[in-house]
Amino acid sequence: MPSISDKGNSMPQSPIRKLVPFAEDAKKRGVKVFHLNIGQPDIKTPxxxxxxxxxxxxxxxxxxxxxxxxxxxxxxxxxxxxxxxxxxxxxxxxxxxxxxxxxxxxxxxxxxxxxxxxxxxxxxxxxxxxxxxxxxxxxxxxxxxxxxxxxxxxxxxxxxxxxxxxxxxxxxxxxxxxxxxxxxxxxxxxxxxxxxxxxxxxxxxxxxxxxxxxxxxxxxxxxxxxxxxxxxxxxxxxxxxxxxxxxxxxxxxxxxxxxxxxxxxxxxxxxxxxxxxxxxLDTPQSYFDDVIEEYVERRNTLISELEKIEGVKVAKPKGAFYCIAELPVENSEDFAQWILESFNHNNETVMVAPAGGFYSTKGEGKNQVRIAYVLNKEDLKRCVAILKAALEAYNK
CATH class of the missing domain: 3.40.640.10 (Type I PLP-dependent aspartate aminotransferase-like (Major domain))
Known part of the structure; x- marks a missing residue:
């Protein structure tokens, strides 16, 4: 059989997209999945x-x-x-x-x-x-x-x-x-x-x-x-x-x-x-002013809610629409897969991106996740509530 290249074998999977099959399976089971894994804004295109x-x-x-x-x-x-x-x-x-x-x-x-x-x-x-x-x-x-x-x-x-x-x-x-x-x-x-x-x-x-x-x-x-x-x-x-x-x-x-x-x-x-x-490029500055105001509110909502969860450490972002959160788990990839495969809270769950895939140093970021705050504030609050319940269940 012809062999795959070393380069191909070394190519890493995307931490943002690798868990998509588990999210799709959850949806087929009738579970609503909130996507915090990908930087796809819900802001309207001009x-x-x-x-x-x-x-x-x-x-x-x-x-x-x-x-x-x-x-x-x-x-x-x-x-x-x-x-x-x-x-x-x-x-x-x-x-x-x-x-x-x-x-x-x-x-x-x-x-x-x-x-x-x-x-x-x-x-x-x-x-x-x-x-x-x-x-x-x-x-x-x-x-x-x-x-x-x-x-x-x-x-x-x-x-x-x-x-x-x-x-x-x-x-x-x-x-x-x-x-x-x-x-x-x-x-x-x-x-x-x-x-x-x-x-x-x-x-x-x-x-x-x-x-x-x-x-x-x-x-x-x-x-x-x-x-x-x-x-x-x-x-x-x-x-x-x-x-x-x-x-x-x-x-x-x-x-x-x-x-x-x-x-x-x-x-x-x-x-x-x-x-x-x-x-x-003809989009007026008012569009960005409104978008930035919205993201600041979303960031503040997300950080405030995450900081209420015992054992969670979160960095406060100054730009973009992502944050890194450190969770009280040993392996965030196992947790991120488990929360899609085996957990739901009132038939809802969340998808996050394990942060280990954002490091090239082996073992770094193993208990961290990246969260994209591209959802509205009420959905973000709900997501953190699901995350809190999931962490409690996972750590038992």
């Missing part, structure tokens, strides 16, 4: 984006340009300019989701055997994308005790080798919700300049910064033009996860021209989704 697709008069659904239409990239550059980031359309490549942006980036800056340093816990697919490219993830651990703040620079420096090509961060963070400060970004700037590395920032949650804090993009830092690469997406910003439109933004033209070759190899991003994404 009508202007939906109308752009519905009302277009395209007669031939043709290929788009490999880097995305010039009109879309020009409008994107205007969006960044409004956010204090000066880039041109030539600094932007539209991709099929932020996922493809990451794949193109890793493919453009690394060779098999190279290394990327990432503070963990981190978005689980960083590990998968790196494995797919033959690249080694080198983790530097952050702690729930300080809300997953940036680890000490000395911890990064100890890990840098001749194989190190980049430091990758998610800001605000998935799965932690941590928002890096301007001072933390400047510390990273110093280390990548000192060691001649790329600094990759996944900024897809940039709009979601809370409590008066401001998001500080790496593209706002002087002197990083050759080092800074931003990954972005419409998925969360406009509640358009199904559009699958992301982008790479960098002023390093050697890098951009290299990434375009990867874009050409996959032909083009989806045309209808580009049309919707271009229209979404």
């Amino acid at each position: 009508q202007v984006a939906l109308d752009a697709v519905k009302n277009n008069n395209i007669e031939v659904l043709s290929y788009a340009r490999s880097e995305g239409s010039e009109t879309y990239r020009n409008k994107l550059s205007e969006y960044y300019d409004k956010n204090g980031i000066s880039v041109t359309a030539n600094d932007i490549i539209a991709t099929t989701g932020g996922s493809e942006a990451l794949l193109f980036t890793i493919g453009s800056i690394t060779d098999p055997g190279d290394e990327i340093i990432i503070p963990e816990p981190f978005y689980a697919n960083y590990n998968g994308f790196s494995i797919a490219s033959g690249v080694k993830v080198v983790p530097v651990i952050s702690s729930i005790d300080d809300n997953f703040a940036l680890p000490k620079i000395e911890d990064f420096e100890k890990l840098i080798t001749p194989k190190t090509k980049a430091i990758l961060i998610c800001n605000p963070g998935n799965p932690t919700g941590y928002l890096y400060s301007k001072e933390e970004i400047q510390k990273l700037k110093e280390i990548v300049l000192k060691h001649d590395l790329f600094l990759i920032a996944d900024e897809v949650y940039r709009e979601f910064a809370y409590d008066g804090a401001e998001h500080h993009s790496i593209l706002k830092e002087d002197g990083l033009d050759k080092n800074a690469i931003v990954i972005d997406s419409v998925s969360k910003r406009y509640s358009m996860c199904g559009a699958r439109i992301g982008c790479i933004v960098s002023r390093n033209q050697e890098f951009v021209q290299t990434a375009i070759k990867f874009a050409q190899a996959r032909l083009s991003p989806p045309t209808y989704a580009l049309i919707a994404s271009e229209a979404a």
